[in-house]
Amino acid sequence: MEKFTIAGWSQPISEITNLLAEPDKGFFKAKGIALDYVPGNGGGAAIQNMLSGQADIAFTDPASLYLALDKGEKLVAIYNIYPQNVFNVVAPKASGIRSAADLKGKRIGVYSLASGTYQNLLVLLHQVGLGEKDVTVQVAGLLNFAPLMQGQLDATAATDTGLLVARAKGLGEVDVIEVRDQLNLPSDLFVVTQATYEAKKPLLKRFLAAYRDSAAWMIAKPEEAARLALTRAINGRDEAVNLEIIKLRNRSSVSPTTEREGLGRFDLEALQKGADTFRSLGLIARPLDMKEIVKSDLIPQKDGMP
Template identity: 30%
Template sequence: MTTIHRAAIPVVGHRPSCMISLMFSRRRFAMLGVALAVAGTALVGCSDSDSTSAPVRFMVANRVINLGHTQLAVAAENGYYGKSEVKYLTSDGTAATVQSIASGTADMGQADTLALAAAAAKGVKSVTAVCSYVAANIYQLLVSDSSDIRSVKDLKGKRIGMTSLGTGTYYNAVLALKSVGLTEKDVKFVTIGSPQAQLDALKKGQLDALSAIDVSIGTFQNLGAKLRTLDFDGATKWQWNVVVAKNDFLKKRPDAVAAVCKGIQSAELFVTKNPAAALASFKDWGGDVGTLSESQNINIIKSRSVTGFVTHPEGDDKWGWLPVDEMDGLAKSYQQLGLYDKPVVVSSIYTNELLDKVQPDKAKVDTDLEEARERK
């Protein structure tokens, strides 16, 4: 049985008094609002779920569990966590999630490679990434389908729109430029808030490209846009969202950690197989889809699941695999952007030791998919 704090219910514990906030030396990094607890520091008043029967406190790096996190609703609604009870908490972002896990106010949660590298740079050693959450870079560079821009290299001298210079859309764009020998000085970044305003500027020729998060692609499609993504190589290929666990919790309750990862991977397989059924599960769970039509909601789900709920040949096509060997190179790229001063080794805070235990329950997923088809 699974106990869930749903997105619509206020949750307690995402602003604990036992957290220690740190300011980072670089101005743009500070714009991220990153605050991380230093591992190894005595954190008074914080404790993890020691009891083997206690619910797993899983923190989502968002104030609301929206369609970008459909797999969490599906995992809960379809019973993919098995006997493990899971309580969802929310936070202001991936850095806040890492902070909460390090301080003991959450046991597991959704983070990303940047937040983990930043935490490691500040001495955090009490967390470990245990499986993938979105096995792809969620940030994309987009151009109009009719644009003459065919590659990242063609962006030299162009104007790139994004919501903010203090988010991953900015850092990913800079890393993409760097991968082809360009710098931020070779382009002009323009901040525009809403997707509609970004599209209007692109149509009017005020922008040449957009840097956006994957789920925004679904929003752009819902607004009638026809866009292309610009592919690029380099370390950002491995800039993923991952599931993180507190080390003490991982040591005491490895089976619970594996069960949560297995549940998420099973849910992601379900979502990729039938996005419409996943949307139905999201609604049944209590997720808010607003005023969008079913097809529009499915567009948003697919904009993440098609590229992010996947396996990779480098990981023998196993679900949940993490590119451990690539993480130090990615961390070096972050340092070269000036996000922290000194080199940091992060590969030690990633593990694939649970990989065989977190593979999806394909038989149950297939049964659930068949039942969903019959209901329809």
């Protein structure tokens, strides 16, 4: 058994039940891997924990990858965890905000200025010719639906699972602007250092095969995953909510590309467009060629493909 550690962007929460279920299901053990998980607070923290030697691989987002590459870090993206963009902007029906263009002059909440909610809000605004100067961005914390519900914000940037939980807590009628309708940037990727990529290919290949098996299990058996989340996830106390969150994550794990080529496959065009957008926004300074960063040779083949 080889020890292998993931640096996560989050605490052990229900949407990653396929990883948390390892003691029960043994997907990684079957590939000779003793799995460990280091929690983090955002994709940037995941990359930092990996770079500091606490983990072998980072479970991170494209924005954090772009920012790290811009600082000169030598990184490789090896698996597309969630090909679908799960970020959105939510506004009460009464606000009259129906599209990204309607956000001009409005007060919009984000989790933090280091979060995907902030970066994806900027991307959304950019796609309709607006910038941060055209809105008022307010840091509202992880409970950012509370200020919205209390009328302190006109809209809030969130994720699909955040919106689900808010609706369960009494969020009223809202309009939801999906960032993926403007730019369907993947939500999360597995990223390693170039040195790890070159030195540990057989181990990484086994890890990705095990991860693919765990993701396929959660897609095939969401009810079983929701039950396991009751004891494995720190936020998993409600089985019905677990199931809805897991179904959302399952949907974000698949795309036309993965349907064709198998789980984990990249849409290089989307990642390149994201990098170009971040540069035009001034979030990164250097041009990035994502063909140099994305490597698909370790991703397991779809069953039946050569």
